[in-house]
Amino acid sequence: MSEKTVSIIVPVYNAEAYLDAMASSIRNQTVPDWELILIDDGSTDGSGAICDRLAESDPRIVVRHIENEGVANARNVGLSAATGQYLAFCDSDDRCEPNFLQTLLELHQKTGAELCAASVFVDSESGSRVHRAPCVGSIASEDFAVILHGWFDIYWMGLWNKLFSAEIVRENGIRFQTGLSIGEDSLFILQYLAFCGSVACGDTPIYHYVQRNSESLTRRFHADHVRGYAQIIAALKERAAQFGCMDAQMETLCEQKYGEALGTYLYMAMADCRVDEQTRRAAYRNLKNAPRERKLLAASGGMTNRLLGTCPYAVLKCYFKLLSLRKRK
Numbered sequence: 001m002s003e004k005t006v007s008i009i010v011p012v013y014n015a016e017a018y019l020d021a022m023a024s025s026i027r028n029q030t031v032p033d034w035e036l037i038l039i040d041d042g043s044t045d046g047s048g049a050i051c052d053r054l055a056e057s058d059p060r061i062v063v064r065h066i067e068n069e070g071v072a073n074a075r076n077v078g079l080s081a082a083t084g085q086y087l088a089f090c091d092s093d094d095r096c097e098p099n100f101l102q103t104l105l106e107l108h109q110k111t112g113a114e115l116c117a118a119s120v121f122v123d124s125e126s127g128s129r130v131h132r133a134p135c136v137g138s139i140a141s142e143d144f145a146v147i148l149h150g151w152f153d154i155y156w157m158g159l160w161n162k163l164f165s166a167e168i169v170r171e172n173g174i175r176f177q178t179g180l181s182i183g184e185d186s187l188f189i190l191q192y193l194a195f196c197g198s199v200a201c202g203d204t205p206i207y208h209y210v211q212r213n214s215e216s217l218t219r220r221f222h223a224d225h226v227r228g229y230a231q232i233i234a235a236l237k238e239r240a241a242q243f244g245c246m247d248a249q250m251e252t253l254c255e256q257k258y259g260e261a262l263g264t265y266l267y268m269a270m271a272d273c274r275v276d277e278q279t280r281r282a283a284y285r286n287l288k289n290a291p292r293e294r295k296l297l298a299a300s301g302g303m304t305n306r307l308l309g310t311c312p313y314a315v316l317k318c319y320f321k322l323l324s325l326r327k328r329k
Contacts, residue, residue, distance in 0.1 A: 004060075005033045006101055007084030007166065011074035012038050015092035016046040023054050023061070025095035030102045036061045037078045038092075042068025047092075072176035072184040079169065079176075087166050089159040089185075093210055097121075100206040104163035111138040113200035115192065116163040117155065124211040131155060133203045140198050145245035147199060151236055152257055154209070157186045161207050168195050183228030190235040194242060221268040221275045221283075229261035259300025262293055266308045270320040284313050 008026060012019065019038075026036050038055070040048040040063065048065055055061045064077050075089065088104065090096060107116040122131050134150050147156060155161065168174070174191045176184045193199075222228075233254045240246035269275055269283035287293050287309075298309030307319065 004035045004084045005031070005105070006035075006086045006088055006163070007078075007082035008034055008036045008088045008090055008101075009075055009078030009082065010036065010038050010090045010092050011041055011071045011078070012043060012047050012051060012092045013041045013068065013071070013074075014043050014045045014047055016043075016050055018093035019047060019050045019054070022090060022092055022095050025097075025100075026090070027058065028098045029096070029100060030098050031105060034060060034101060035082070035084060037081050038063045039074040039077050040065045041071070041074040042066065070178060070181065072178045072180060075176045075184075075188075076178070082166060084166055087164040087169060088162070090207075091160060091209075093212070094160065095208045095210075097206045097208070099204070103202060103204050103206050107200045107202045108163055111198065111200040113138055113198040114165050114168060114196040115189075115198075116200045116202070117161050118202040118207075119155070119205040120158065120161045121205050121208045122154075122211060123208050128208070130205045131209075133201045136201050136203050138198050138200050141196060141243060144193070144199070144239070144243040147193075148236060148240050148243065148245055149249060149253065151186075152253075155201075157189070158209065159185045159189065160209065162189070164192060168192065177231070180224055180228045180231070181222045182225050183232045186232050187235055190232070190239055193239055221265075221272040221279075223279070223283075225265040225268070226261055229258060233258055255296055256300055259296035259298075259305070262287060262297040263300055263302075263305040263308055266297070267304065270308075270316055271323065273324070280317075281313065284316070288313075 010022065023036065026034065038051045038061065040051050051063045055063045062081060064081060066074065066077055079087070086105070086108070088101065103118050104116045107113070107118070117133070119133050120131050121128050131154060134153055134155055135146055139146060150156065169192065172195055174188065176188050180187075237246060237250070237254060240250050266283055266287055269280050287297065294309050298306050308316065311319070
């Protein structure tokens with residue numbers, strides 16, 4: 001293999017507690033010809049200095065310091081800096097198995113697939129489990145229904161268990177959509193799939209996706225949560241139409257997931273203690289004045305979503321206050 005076979009892009013924002021472990025996991029790769037591109041996205045802790053120290057210790061590590069504009073912009077900066085034949089992505093607070101690159105490269109060499117993916121470890125406060133591949137083997141584009149109908153599995157939506165062709169990304173101008181805090185990674189993959197003739201799926205777990213409950217994006221309110229999911233669903237329908245699998249099953253899946261996204265949006269508006277009263281009321285009004293959305297929310301499953309889709313604001317406020325008191329006990 002030639003020098004810099006794979007460029008590994010890592011956006012960094014206030015990750016000083018995790019950076020050394022992440023970088024160490026890259027340095028321990030069984031494949032040595034990589035470059036690690038660290039994009040310091042305006043960190044306010046010691047992350048920038050750690051990035052510089054890491055770069056000084058290994059010529060394969062490249063650092064870019066930029067103003068804070070979010071993870072999508074940081075990854076785009078990484079794409080512009082990348083020189084590798086292939087692209088991989090990591091999060092700054094996760095880590096890779098030593099066979100991370102080797103597994104993906106061997107999968108590509110064996111199948112010739114333009115997109116290669118493998119299983120992941122999901123690490124949480126309660127322990128570690130393996131999130132297995134939904135299917136194993138090479139999937140030709142005419143069979144992409146198996147991918148698209150199961151799209152909301154993290155195996156497909158996550159960036160960090162995949163190998164991409166840098167040539168496909170460059171030639172087709174594929175970039176991360178800025179201005180989103182939810183879904184920019186899934187949108188990137190759905191763009192990329194438009195140019196794939198096949199996808200290779202492996203079951204070897206290669207990456208540790210760490211769920212830190214106190215810091216998880218899913219535990220915070222994001223005003224653009226619904227917008228992000230709406231764009232994912234639009235892109236998913238576009239790919240399904242392209243590959244001939246836009247059917248009633250896909251339509252049902254999209255409506256269900258949109259309803260769940262609406263539920264998460266309103267639930268976190270009510271439950272996240274960092275959200276002010278004005279924002280909570282605005283989130284509630286956004287759904288109250290949208291009959292279709294309220295119907296999808298109420299039908300998306302579970303008692304909580306039915307309450308969110310049907311109850312007056314005052315009732316919801318009391319309900320979430322009681323939940324908060326119960327958690328404190």
